[in-house]
Amino acid sequence: MSNSLNPVLEQIEKNFDGSIERLQSFLQIPSISTDPEYKKEVRRCAEYITNDLKSIGLNAQMHNTIGHPMVVATDDSAGPDAPRVLYYGHYDVQPVEPLEEWKYPPFDGAVVDGPRGRRFAARGAADDKGQLMTFVEAIRAWKQVHVTLPVRVVILLEGEEESGSESLVPFLTEHKDELQADTCIVCDTGMWDENTPAITSRLRGLVYIEATLHGPAHDLHSGGYGGAVVNPANALAKILGQLHDDDGRIQIEGFYDDVEEVSAQQVAQWNSLGDADALTLESSGAKATFGEKGYSTLERLWSRPTCDVNGLIAGYTGEGAKTVIGAKATAKISCRLVANQKPEQIEKALFSFLEVRTPAGCHWDLKSFGTAPAIAVPVDSPWLAAASGALTSVFPNPAVLIGSGGSIPVVGEFQEILGVDTVMVGFSLDDDLIHAPNEKFEVSCFHRGILSQAAILEAYANITP
Amino acid sequence: MSNSLNPVLEQIEKNFDGSIERLQSFLQIPSISTDPEYKKEVRRCAEYITNDLKSIGLNAQMHNTIGHPMVVATDDSAGPDAPRVLYYGHYDVQPVEPLEEWKYPPFDGAVVDGPRGRRFAARGAADDKGQLMTFVEAIRAWKQVHVTLPVRVVILLEGEEESGSESLVPFLTEHKDELQADTCIVCDTGMWDENTPAITSRLRGLVYIEATLHGPAHDLHSGGYGGAVVNPANALAKILGQLHDDDGRIQIEGFYDDVEEVSAQQVAQWNSLGDADALTLESSGAKATFGEKGYSTLERLWSRPTCDVNGLIAGYTGEGAKTVIGAKATAKISCRLVANQKPEQIEKALFSFLEVRTPAGCHWDLKSFGTAPAIAVPVDSPWLAAASGALTSVFPNPAVLIGSGGSIPVVGEFQEILGVDTVMVGFSLDDDLIHAPNEKFEVSCFHRGILSQAAILEAYANITP
Numbered sequence: 001m002s003n004s005l006n007p008v009l010e011q012i013e014k015n016f017d018g019s020i021e022r023l024q025s026f027l028q029i030p031s032i033s034t035d036p037e038y039k040k041e042v043r044r045c046a047e048y049i050t051n052d053l054k055s056i057g058l059n060a061q062m063h064n065t066i067g068h069p070m071v072v073a074t075d076d077s078a079g080p081d082a083p084r085v086l087y088y089g090h091y092d093v094q095p096v097e098p099l100e101e102w103k104y105p106p107f108d109g110a111v112v113d114g115p116r117g118r119r120f121a122a123r124g125a126a127d128d129k130g131q132l133m134t135f136v137e138a139i140r141a142w143k144q145v146h147v148t149l150p151v152r153v154v155i156l157l158e159g160e161e162e163s164g165s166e167s168l169v170p171f172l173t174e175h176k177d178e179l180q181a182d183t184c185i186v187c188d189t190g191m192w193d194e195n196t197p198a199i200t201s202r203l204r205g206l207v208y209i210e211a212t213l214h215g216p217a218h219d220l221h222s223g224g225y226g227g228a229v230v231n232p233a234n235a236l237a238k239i240l241g242q243l244h245d246d247d248g249r250i251q252i253e254g255f256y257d258d259v260e261e262v263s264a265q266q267v268a269q270w271n272s273l274g275d276a277d278a279l280t281l282e283s284s285g286a287k288a289t290f291g292e293k294g295y296s297t298l299e300r301l302w303s304r305p306t307c308d309v310n311g312l313i314a315g316y317t318g319e320g321a322k323t324v325i326g327a328k329a330t331a332k333i334s335c336r337l338v339a340n341q342k343p344e345q346i347e348k349a350l351f352s353f354l355e356v357r358t359p360a361g362c363h364w365d366l367k368s369f370g371t372a373p374a375i376a377v378p379v380d381s382p383w384l385a386a387a388s389g390a391l392t393s394v395f396p397n398p399a400v401l402i403g404s405g406g407s408i409p410v411v412g413e414f415q416e417i418l419g420v421d422t423v424m425v426g427f428s429l430d431d432d433l434i435h436a437p438n439e440k441f442e443v444s445c446f447h448r449g450i451l452s453q454a455a456i457l458e459a460y461a462n463i464t465p
Numbered sequence: 466m467s468n469s470l471n472p473v474l475e476q477i478e479k480n481f482d483g484s485i486e487r488l489q490s491f492l493q494i495p496s497i498s499t500d501p502e503y504k505k506e507v508r509r510c511a512e513y514i515t516n517d518l519k520s521i522g523l524n525a526q527m528h529n530t531i532g533h534p535m536v537v538a539t540d541d542s543a544g545p546d547a548p549r550v551l552y553y554g555h556y557d558v559q560p561v562e563p564l565e566e567w568k569y570p571p572f573d574g575a576v577v578d579g580p581r582g583r584r585f586a587a588r589g590a591a592d593d594k595g596q597l598m599t600f601v602e603a604i605r606a607w608k609q610v611h612v613t614l615p616v617r618v619v620i621l622l623e624g625e626e627e628s629g630s631e632s633l634v635p636f637l638t639e640h641k642d643e644l645q646a647d648t649c650i651v652c653d654t655g656m657w658d659e660n661t662p663a664i665t666s667r668l669r670g671l672v673y674i675e676a677t678l679h680g681p682a683h684d685l686h687s688g689g690y691g692g693a694v695v696n697p698a699n700a701l702a703k704i705l706g707q708l709h710d711d712d713g714r715i716q717i718e719g720f721y722d723d724v725e726e727v728s729a730q731q732v733a734q735w736n737s738l739g740d741a742d743a744l745t746l747e748s749s750g751a752k753a754t755f756g757e758k759g760y761s762t763l764e765r766l767w768s769r770p771t772c773d774v775n776g777l778i779a780g781y782t783g784e785g786a787k788t789v790i791g792a793k794a795t796a797k798i799s800c801r802l803v804a805n806q807k808p809e810q811i812e813k814a815l816f817s818f819l820e821v822r823t824p825a826g827c828h829w830d831l832k833s834f835g836t837a838p839a840i841a842v843p844v845d846s847p848w849l850a851a852a853s854g855a856l857t858s859v860f861p862n863p864a865v866l867i868g869s870g871g872s873i874p875v876v877g878e879f880q881e882i883l884g885v886d887t888v889m890v891g892f893s894l895d896d897d898l899i900h901a902p903n904e905k906f907e908v909s910c911f912h913r914g915i916l917s918q919a920a921i922l923e924a925y926a927n928i929t930p
Contacts, residue, residue: 206788210786215751221900221901222771222773223669223869223871225745225870226766226771229745229751230751233773234705237796238706240703244703284683284694285681285682285792286680286826288824288827289693290693290694290695290825291694300693301689306691308699308790309699310786310790311781311782311787312701312777312778312779312780312794313779314777315774315775315776316776316797317776317777321835323775323799324776325773327750332787360755370786404688404689405689405692406686406788407688435684435788436684436686437683
């Protein structure tokens with residue numbers, strides 16, 4: 001390790017109790033962006049982090065939007081010739097329902113003991129407050145030791161990531177110049193395991209719709225009408241049941257037309273990472289893996305598209321029995337897409353799949369909740385190599401390249417609007433229960449994350465953009 | 466018409482405004498038996514009708530049960546040799562949700578104008594308060610004119626018909642002697658149309674279950690796990706989609722083994738009743754009939770079993786999009802059964818249907834909500850012939866024999882516990898919206914119903930049991 005980095009790493013160790021306390025305070029603000037009742041708390045959270053970035057010595061500003069505030073902080077102390085790095089994270093969090101399933105109050109910012117040592121037990125701990133604080137704490141330590149940073153930095157913290165990011169594209173367009181950078185680090189992904197850091201190079205895209213099948217004009221008594229008219233709940237089940245064949249292949253017309261098979265070499269690298277099935281079963285609590293025949297679990301997650309029913313509701317859903325034929329039945333359906341699949345085309349094909357199966361006398365009410373393309377970032381860039389080396393210097397195991405089954409639309413927006421490629425570096429684990437009750441973030445992940453971000457800062461200083 | 470009946474019919478006409486007012490008062494008591502909040506109102510309703518029966522001159526008593534009260538009223542003024550007739554109705558009503566869909570408050574007891582003249586617009590108007598008041602009003606008029614009745618009468622009014630009838634069997638068993646009768650009239654069924662009275666000779670039975678398919682231990686992010694583990698909502702849809710083949714035949718093993726085909730003659734009689742498809746479409750608001758191939762709508766409704774999904778819930782069902790794979794998915798499923806099918810056997814076969822399709826790593830939580838056999842009452846009894854003649858004397862068209870797609874378990878209990886066969890005579894219409902918002906009962910049906918019940922009283926007096 002170089003002479004510049006070493007004292008920063010020491011400073012991080014010395015100040016780690018402070019880092020923990022700052023993250024705890026940050027976690028205590030219930031910045032639930034999707035619920036209008038929490039609008040003030042989201043704003044308070046933006047103010048909190050803006051002030052914290054100012055206290056480090058950054059030029060930080062909170063920007064109002066039509067939704068929740070954007071926070072931008074810059075530091076150009078490295079001088080005009082240094083590379084400029086854009087950091088992205090989000091300070092908003094998911095709702096907490098069902099609240100009764102939480103072992104600790106979701107906004108107490110508790111640090112508790114777990115099987116891997118201490119952990120932050122709070123909503124947003126891993127997604128994404130704990131993660132974004134890794135680069136904030138690394139920059140803090142670097143500023144404390146050296147006053148100037150080794151690279152120019154622009155930090156963008158969003159408050160609408162969990163609620164549709166409606167302000168993101170207009171904001172990026174309007175602040176394009178201020179946000180200009182040579183490379184970008186998005187810190188919202190995971191590691192392979194607690195000792196193996198990872199850079200995520202593939203993200204799946206998304207199509208999400210809601211489909212309501214309408215039959216009779218009103219709810220009917222199942223005695224008086226059962227067998228005489230269509231039951232939308234039966235019909236919807238029959239139609240959804242045709243989405244996959246017995247091998248798990250999706251039956252939407254043209255669904256696989258643009259899907260590229262991944263190289264055997266890539267598959268071999270993924271499959272050599274370890275026992276993905278065991279990790280998946282452990283973190284999901286499922287008793288068996290399941291999916292498209294002929295592909296390993298990691299291939300399915302990282303390189304194969306899906307079609308999932310995310311919600312179903314029809315008829316009577318209360319306690320006990322009610323002999324009703326509901327007038328309608330509703331499904332929320334989403335497809336995870338892989339690189340090259342065209343979201344609008346897939347959405348259209350999904351609508352058609354439903355429409356051609358409309359039972360006589362029924363009609364659909366079809367809604368789109370938006371689409372996002374899949375992402376595959378360049379894996380041969382010097383930034384990715386440098387970040388990989390930095391991660392490897394901190395963790396017991398070398399960094400690996402992984403995919404992610406999820407979608408991070410901002411990566412595509414950065415490429416399209418700012419013209420910058422992203423390196424996705426993150427420190428969460430599969431069992432962090434993001435979006436679920438009892439979200440957590442390991443203190444050890446936070447610790448190594450901060451050290452890694454410091455090492456990346458130094459590694460990036462040596463790259464000529 | 467005989468000398469005894471004529472003055473009674475005149476008295477009914479003279480007092481009809483009073484009959485309307487009494488039914489309105491009865492409808493104003495919100496006797497929702499399934500909701501514990503209405504327990505007092507159910508009791509108040511039982512007290513109301515007990516007092517009304519006493520005011521007629523009957524020996525009426527309200528009996529406490531573990532659930533809601535039973536009301537029993539007797540009149541043996543006809544002397545020990547006269548036939549004894551058991552009348553059954555229920556004074557409890559269905560819940561009113563969704564309340565916002567009602568055009569009139571459900572418990573105002575409003576009488577309003579409709580396409581067929583005036584109608585009672587209230588919860589319970591047709592099911593069953595308006596119906597049971599037909600025999601109460603007929604008996605009232607008879608007592609007013611003649612003091613003694615032409616037959617011995619025992620009236621049983623239940624307060625738990627809409628909530629499972631848990632007290633019924635113990636009550637029948639305990640009060641077997643008091644309830645002993647030569648024949649029974651259950652007044653809780655419909656007519657063919659407003660001018661054509663009907664006696665219902667077939668009722669379908671019922672199996673009702675709830676099936677929850679459990680997959681992962683907790684809800685999962687559809688990005689991180691979609692394609693890797695089973696999605697219970699997808700799996701449940703696939704399984705439910707297999708319940709029927711493309712011809713609408715139910716695929717549960719052995720499902721049709723005990724189903725008797727109805728005679729061609731019987732089918733011809735049903736199909737000659739009129740345009741059942743048009744009636745079904747009109748009353749349901751469906752745009753097409755639908756069901757098992759090769760059978761007319763009336764055959765399907767009255768002589769073919771069904772399998773309906775009555776409720777579905779899984780994953781996220783709120784507004785907008787949530788990228789979740791729910792840990793479980795639940796369906797409420799019921800089968801309407803026809804004579805000879807064995808309910809317990811069908812329930813077992815339905816459970817097996819689900820179990821043999823359990824996806825790897827999943828398990829079911831299966832609940833039974835009870836079963837009821839189908840009923841076919843004797844169509845060659847003198848009681849049925851007499852009732853048919855009485856109905857024919859009142860209505861423009863002669864009475865017809867019909868089936869019903871629904872279940873009335875009490876008919877089976879009367880046969881089994883009291884050893885008495887039932888004649889099902891009722892005056893509701895298919896568009897009365899029972900169990901739905903805007904339930905109604907035509908004033909003309911009420912009027913002719915009372916006249917019919919008076920005519921039946923006389924017709925029964927001439928039968929030697």
